[in-house]
Amino acid sequence: MSTSVDFLLWVRGPGFDIALVVFLIGIVIRLLEVLILGRKPDFAEPRGAELGAGLRTLVTRTLPEQGSFRRSPFTVVGGYIWHIGFFISLFLFIPHIELINATIGLSWPGIASNLVDAVAAVTIVTLVAMLFSRMSHPVKRYLSGPEDYLTWLVTILPMITGYLAYHRMIDPYPLALGLHILSVEILMVVFPFTKLMHAFTFFIARWYNGAMAGRRGVQS
Amino acid sequence: MAEERNPMAKTLGESLRQSGVSRRGFLKFCSATASMMALPPTMVSAVAESLEKAKRPSVIWLSFQECTGCTESLTRSHSPTVENLIFDYVSLDYHHTLQVASGSAAEAAREAAMHDNEGKYLVVVDGSIPLGNPGFSTIAGISNLQMLEETVAGAAAVVAVGSCAAFGGLPHAKPNPTGAVSVSEIVKDKPVVNVSGCPPIPTVITGVLAHFLTFGSLPELDSLGRPMVFFGKSIHDRCYRRPFYDKGLFAETFDDEGARKGWCLFRLGCKGPMTYNACATTKWNQGASWPVESGHGCLGCSEPDFWDTGGFYNALSIPDSDVIRNAAYVVGAGVALGAAAGALNRRKQSKAASKHETVTIDDLDKKS
Amino acid sequence: MSEATLERGMNAFREQMDAPIASFFSSCVNCGMCAEACLFYTETGDPRYTPINKLEPLRRVWEQEYTLWGKVKSVLGLSQPVTDELLEEWESLIYDGCTLCGRCSMVCPVGNDISYMIRHAREGFVAAGYSPEGMKGASRRAVTIGSPMGVKYPALAAQIKHVEADSGLQIPVDVEGVDYMALLSSMEIMNFPEYLEALARIFKQAGVTWTISSEAFEATNAGIQIGSSDIARELVNRVVVAAEKLKVKYVISPECGHAYTAIRWEGPNLIGRPYSFKVVHILELLDELRASGRLKTEGMDETRLTFHDPCQIVRKGGVLEPPRNLLKMVASEFVDMHDAREMNWCCGGGGGVSANERAEELRLKVFKRKKTQLDELNVETLVTACANCRLVIEEGLEEYRMEIPVVGLTEMLAEHLVEDKSE
Structure with missing residues (x-):
């Protein structure tokens, strides 16, 4: 007999284990692949220190440069909304905190679930708008390949399944929850093989950018 | 005792009045029944009229792999209530816990009820049916499967009472040594209503029967075969502690301040969000209380496989495995593989450097 | 005589790969914001000029050869190889459509230093034989004649004579043991000789001891522009040899952008060791003189x-x-x-x-x-x-x-x- 609970048990059991293995091994490999390549020694006399400038860029690059903001407000604002919405939904929804607490023992206060619900709705709408932007903006459309659309899909799926599960729009509930967890597992599995890796490598990228510019005395 | 032999002869109204139930008491029951079934108040008189005229149906109660908790639930509802009374006025022709007869006399009663009410009687089942080995559970030498099949053959409908009959319940829990299955796994050609719960709420059992008596049909069912009227909303949605959940106020232990203040029990593993049942509104023991009100999270007992979904004190989504330990191994493996991949990259890098041919101004052009 | 081949180009791409480049490619999400920072896109509206797009060939080498998953993908035939056709098409993007200005590197939200990658990608293009004729010519002239514009020392000597006659000042040439060795760009020699005169006047007033080397006066470096470290090294080395021979403490980079990058930032890495002298930009030096009061001016220009x-x-x-x-x-x-x-x-x-x-x-x-x-x-x-x-x-x-x-x-x-x- 294959019931929705069996499905939930699978995604929560072996499914999660598989996803976790792929996710963690993949990320560690990707990071080491990058970092072990290293940099050649720089013999040019530095004008400024790398460390501080690198760390500053790591933080300051979070805010858009003014001119870029004016020239691509939609990308910037949309990007902010959905990233922040995604992280609020991921990390401030009480059941998620509960899950994290139960698995790795870390806990923090969450926010009201109806607030998360509203945030999730905005996030989903924004993600859809971002897709339209990607398909219509000449630059984004030109740059985008299957990977860009795949990563969009695996990002929005957990949001949608989570939203449906929360509102019990899929019946029975264990199936809704199972689909939600499965969509997260798909995200985890796809993650290390795609540009979703930017969630980790952007730290490295910003640091190198800031450090290399800082060495020349420029805060990038 | 012709009357006893043919319970359908007397109407429900007549029986009730004979037992001393007043018209007022009867109407009270009707309105309670109507509201329980979410019927508009204008329907109360219709319910009363139908019930008044209803013939006492024959009910055959089969108990298989069960703990008698379902029967306990029904009988322990404090009497005298109208709910209890009505139970007297279905003709419970076979129920081996409650009946006086035993042995072949008991089986004869069952067979007689089946014969006399062919096509009209109701079968109520509690307990699951073992398919692994028929010998795991037998009554009068008849296996559960055989008894269910032959009893159901002439029935109007089947009510699977309790989670064991509805979904397999505890016997079906992993590793399910008896090969236990639910009623609906076996009965495919008759309407089956699942009144799940471990045990189910007594008023829900009587409500389903009342519906059958009133309308001569079974109530609207959800995707799991449960009456929508009682199982249409989750415990979570009807829980009086829900505002605390929405505000993020949780009891962290059973004896902390949050617990005393009656905050949400989600963090203590309450399965309210995934559980569909009427506990939060009908409550137990004549409306005295219900699990969440008494300070314990919902176990999810009216849902399929609730035994197998992990600890009662963990949220439903918690992975089964030891994530930290696994993660440590996996990251360890990742570091090893990553170091190897990194070394390959470094080799490629330095191989390219060693293969580098100095670019001079004489080889800026490509031939041809 | 050897020739440029795709294989040499690919080898150069592989050689250029380092952690920053790998982290940059890993991080790009194709958000397109770099396009808005690039004048080649803003003024043409052509999405091909999106900075990150100019790096497609290098990106393919990174993905296919420096990531485990990319290797699997190319074994399965899921990735497109770098071909002569690709490099030919991209040549105009990476050379004609990029000035290495680095503005994109300032706006990328994930922090990609795109111009750093362009500089490295050009190494592969030049080794594969895909660089513009104009830049090839400049490189050949720089290596054979000593200057991309074909200016030889006699031309400079003539300009020096002119300046000396006009200003009555002496321009020191090949003087050993002075503090500063000034470099010039050939554009300054031919089009803006005022610069040389300005140097002489300012240094005289400030009491700066300086010289010009007759062997290495050219500051520009065509190798940096075409993207060949080998050619750039040869050109930088001339300056290093001359400066060390004249035992100067400082080399002054003139009013020329890429010359400063070449001699100040890339030079030591090209020759593989730190210099025995320091490199200052002329504006840095002048600002220092200003701060110490050795540069005195009078009058204000009141034009906007x-x-x-x-x-x-x-x-x-x-x-x-x-x-x-x-x-x-x-x-x-x-x-x-x-x-x-x-x-x-x-x-x-x-x-x-x-x-x-x-x-x-x-x-x-x-x-x-x-x-x-x-x-x-x-x-x-x-x-x-x-x-x-x-x-x-x-x-x-x-x-x-x-x-x-x-x-x-x-x-x-x-x-x-x-x-x-x-x-």
């Missing part, structure tokens, strides 16, 4: 003027404050452009584009960006500190019929020097 920040000196060179400190000494009506300093827009001719004749039409088209910036300010004079910017801007202004004189900052300062009383 602005400063064009040469990308390689300011954004990518770190010489941020000196030009403004110096301008304030001599100009009362100095205004900054809307996007100034490290966010300034390129003139459109850096990174070898001005040496690439076939890119001229595109270069003049993208000059509209500078034109827009200038139109907003309504200035009478434009000051800059790069002879290449200066020439490109003059051409652009002429194309768009704008009457704004372009002045070198060093010359401008020299004009306001306090006259030596002893003379």
Whole structure:
């Protein structure tokens, strides 16, 4: 007999284990692949220190440069909304905190679930708008390949399944929850093989950018 | 005792009045029944009229792999209530816990009820049916499967009472040594209503029967075969502690301040969000209380496989495995593989450097 | 005679790969924001000029050869290889359509230093034989004659004579043991000899001991622009040898953007060791003289003027404050452009584009960006500190019929020097 609970048990059991293995091994490999390549020694006399400038860029690059903001407000604002919405939904929804607490023992206060619900709705709408932007903006459309659309899909799926599960729009509930967890597992599995890796490598990228510019005395 | 032999002869109204139930008491029951079934108040008189005229149906109660908790639930509802009374006025022709007869006399009663009410009687089942080995559970030498099949053959409908009959319940829990299955796994050609719960709420059992008596049909069912009227909303949605959940106020232990203040029990593993049942509104023991009100999270007992979904004190989504330990191994493996991949990259890098041919101004052009 | 081949190009791409580049490619999400920072996109609207897109060949090498997953993908035939056709198509993007100005590197939200990658990608293009004829020619002239414009020492000697005759000052040549060795760009020698005179006057007033080397006076480095470290090394090495032979403490990089990048930042890495001397940009030196009171000026220029920040000196060179400190000494009506300093827009001719004749039409088209910036300010004079910017801007202004004189900052300062009383 294959019931929705069996499905939930699978995604929560072996499914999660598989996803976790792929996710963690993949990320560690990707990071080491990058970092072990290293940099050649720089013999040019530095004008400024790398460390501080690198760390500053790591933080300051979070805010858009003014001119870029004016020239691509939609990308910037949309990007902010959905990233922040995604992280609020991921990390401030009480059941998620509960899950994290139960698995790795870390806990923090969450926010009201109806607030998360509203945030999730905005996030989903924004993600859809971002897709339209990607398909219509000449630059984004030109740059985008299957990977860009795949990563969009695996990002929005957990949001949608989570939203449906929360509102019990899929019946029975264990199936809704199972689909939600499965969509997260798909995200985890796809993650290390795609540009979703930017969630980790952007730290490295910003640091190198800031450090290399800082060495020349420029805060990038 | 012709009357006893043919319970359908007397109407429900007549029986009730004979037992001393007043018209007022009867109407009270009707309105309670109507509201329980979410019927508009204008329907109360219709319910009363139908019930008044209803013939006492024959009910055959089969108990298989069960703990008698379902029967306990029904009988322990404090009497005298109208709910209890009505139970007297279905003709419970076979129920081996409650009946006086035993042995072949008991089986004869069952067979007689089946014969006399062919096509009209109701079968109520509690307990699951073992398919692994028929010998795991037998009554009068008849296996559960055989008894269910032959009893159901002439029935109007089947009510699977309790989670064991509805979904397999505890016997079906992993590793399910008896090969236990639910009623609906076996009965495919008759309407089956699942009144799940471990045990189910007594008023829900009587409500389903009342519906059958009133309308001569079974109530609207959800995707799991449960009456929508009682199982249409989750415990979570009807829980009086829900505002605390929405505000993020949780009891962290059973004896902390949050617990005393009656905050949400989600963090203590309450399965309210995934559980569909009427506990939060009908409550137990004549409306005295219900699990969440008494300070314990919902176990999810009216849902399929609730035994197998992990600890009662963990949220439903918690992975089964030891994530930290696994993660440590996996990251360890990742570091090893990553170091190897990194070394390959470094080799490629330095191989390219060693293969580098100095670019001079004489080889800026490509031939041809 | 050897030749450029795809294999050599691929090898160069592989050789260039390092952790920054790998982290940059890993991080790009194709958000397209770099396009808005690039004048080649903003002025043409052609998405092919999106900075990150110019790196497609290098990106493929990274993905297919430096990531485990990419290796699997290419085994499965899921990835497109780097071919001659690809490099041929991309040549015009990476050479004609990029000035290495580095503006994109300042805006990328994930922090990709795109111009760093372009610089490295050009190594592969040049090794594979895909670089513009104009830049090849400049490289050949630089290596064989000593200057991309074909200027040999006798031409400089003639200019020195002129300057000496005009100013009555002596230009020291091949003097050992002085503090500073000045470099010049051939553009300054041929088109803006005022720079040389300005140096002589300022150094005389400030009491700076200096010289020019007859063996290595050329500051520009065509190897940096075409993207060949081998050629760049050969050119830088000439300067290093001359400076060490003359035992100077400092080498002065002139008003030329890429020359500063070449000699200041890339040079030591090209020769694989630190210098025994220091490299200063002329504006850094002048600012130092100003700070110590050795540079004295008089009079204020009261025309409304602005400063064009040469990308390689300011954004990518770190010489941020000196030009403004110096301008304030001599100009009362100095205004900054809307996007100034490290966010300034390129003139459109850096990174070898001005040496690439076939890119001229595109270069003049993208000059509209500078034109827009200038139109907003309504200035009478434009000051800059790069002879290449200066020439490109003059051409652009002429194309768009704008009457704004372009002045070198060093010359401008020299004009306001306090006259030596002893003379």
